[in-house]
Amino acid sequence: MRVLGVDPGLTRCGVGVVEGVAGRPLTMIGVGVVRTPADAELGHRLVAIEQGIEEWLDTYRPEVVAVERVFSQHNVSTVMGTAQASAVAMLCAARRGLPVALHTPSEVKAAVTGSGRADKAQIGAMVTRLLRLAEPPKPADAADALALAICHIWRAPAQNRLQQAVALHASKGRTR
Amino acid sequence: MRVLGVDPGLTRCGVGVVEGVAGRPLTMIGVGVVRTPADAELGHRLVAIEQGIEEWLDTYRPEVVAVERVFSQHNVSTVMGTAQASAVAMLCAARRGLPVALHTPSEVKAAVTGSGRADKAQIGAMVTRLLRLAEPPKPADAADALALAICHIWRAPAQNRLQQAVALHASKGRTR
Numbered sequence: 508m509r510v511l512g513v514d515p516g517l518t519r520c521g522v523g524v525v526e527g528v529a530g531r532p533l534t535m536i537g538v539g540v541v542r543t544p545a546d547a548e549l550g551h552r553l554v555a556i557e558q559g560i561e562e563w564l565d566t567y568r569p570e571v572v573a574v575e576r577v578f579s580q581h582n583v584s585t586v587m588g589t590a591q592a593s594a595v596a597m598l599c600a601a602r603r604g605l606p607v608a609l610h611t612p613s614e615v616k617a618a619v620t621g622s623g624r625a626d627k628a629q630i631g632a633m634v635t636r637l638l639r640l641a642e643p644p645k646p647a648d649a650a651d652a653l654a655l656a657i658c659h660i661w662r663a664p665a666q667n668r669l670q671q672a673v674a675l676h677a678s679k680g681r682t683r
Numbered sequence: 684m685r686v687l688g689v690d691p692g693l694t695r696c697g698v699g700v701v702e703g704v705a706g707r708p709l710t711m712i713g714v715g716v717v718r719t720p721a722d723a724e725l726g727h728r729l730v731a732i733e734q735g736i737e738e739w740l741d742t743y744r745p746e747v748v749a750v751e752r753v754f755s756q757h758n759v760s761t762v763m764g765t766a767q768a769s770a771v772a773m774l775c776a777a778r779r780g781l782p783v784a785l786h787t788p789s790e791v792k793a794a795v796t797g798s799g800r801a802d803k804a805q806i807g808a809m810v811t812r813l814l815r816l817a818e819p820p821k822p823a824d825a826a827d828a829l830a831l832a833i834c835h836i837w838r839a840p841a842q843n844r845l846q847q848a849v850a851l852h853a854s855k856g857r858t859r
Contacts (some may be wrong), residue, residue: 549773549783550776551777553770554778590770591770592770594767594770601726601727601730602730607725
């Protein structure tokens with residue numbers, strides 16, 4: 508499974524592609540950041556993010572896109588820009604028919620470090636170890652994008668089983 | 684000036700096209716709502732909003748798109764969806780090179796009713812009167828979209844003068 512993780516943001520949108528399956532060593536395929544100038548108009552920044560995400564989708568052809576689920580409770584000053592950047596990433600993926608998975612920051616932290624309250628340094632260290640990199644990816648947004656992709660690969664089997672169970676239950680309900 | 688007003692929302696995205704200039708009677712060119720099913724996946728809803736906005740842009744060819752500025756303080760439960768829908772509207776406009784204007788809800792209310800704290804009924808009544816309609820546009824999201832377009836037409840001259848003054852000041856600063 509090849510997953511593009513997106514840590515959404517207007518100024519820095521982290522992107523990272525990871526390939527692998529749960530229970531096997533994972534491989535980093537690419538990592539980077541889509542940046543937009545803080546003094547540009549919001550509409551133009553969203554267009555730049557769209558172009559950046561499209562390039563990553565074209566180049567790396569992921570099967571799934573995992574995006575950080577944005578909560579309105581956190582970082583009130585930046586949350587609107589984060590929500591808008593995440594919308595562009597989801598739009599680009601869904602327009603191509605790619606499944607979009609959302610994971611909360613604490614799900615991602617718990618998946619890669621074992622603790623939902625891990626800090627940036629811990630996430631960077633675990634991403635470096637899990638992907639067997641020479642050093643932590645910089646900036647933190649890039650490491651977070653890789654952590655999202657890893658989280659998705661590890662959580663997907665459980666989510667699939669859950670979805671199958673729900674679907675089975677629903678189909679049984681219909682035949683009753 | 685022909686303006687497309689967008690009252691962003693995932694379930695109901697109000698759209699309204701108004702033509703005119705400040706100080707002259709205004710004309711409603713079109714009004715409607717782009718709807719997406721609440722049980723659809725978020726990515727698919729954003730794609731549906733993109734398609735809907737694109738259709739409105741294709742059909743009515745506005746010169747400017749006015750979108751409600753979303754604040755994270757209001758309606759915490761729906762604000763993320765509103766921010767995401769607004770991102771799609773801004774993206775569609777900016778991608779075509781159309782200027783995107785943002786107006787706050789209180790600016791819109793003050794522009795069309797004289798009070799920044801007007802209620803939905805008051806806005807509907809004033810939109811009906813200003814555009815010489817037979818009855819208030821329904822749902823309220825459609826009326827709000829028209830109010831945004833009206834607000835933009837009336838505020839644009841002042842905003843242009845301000846931008847000109849800022850640009851003049853900046854160019855003077857450079858030649859010093």
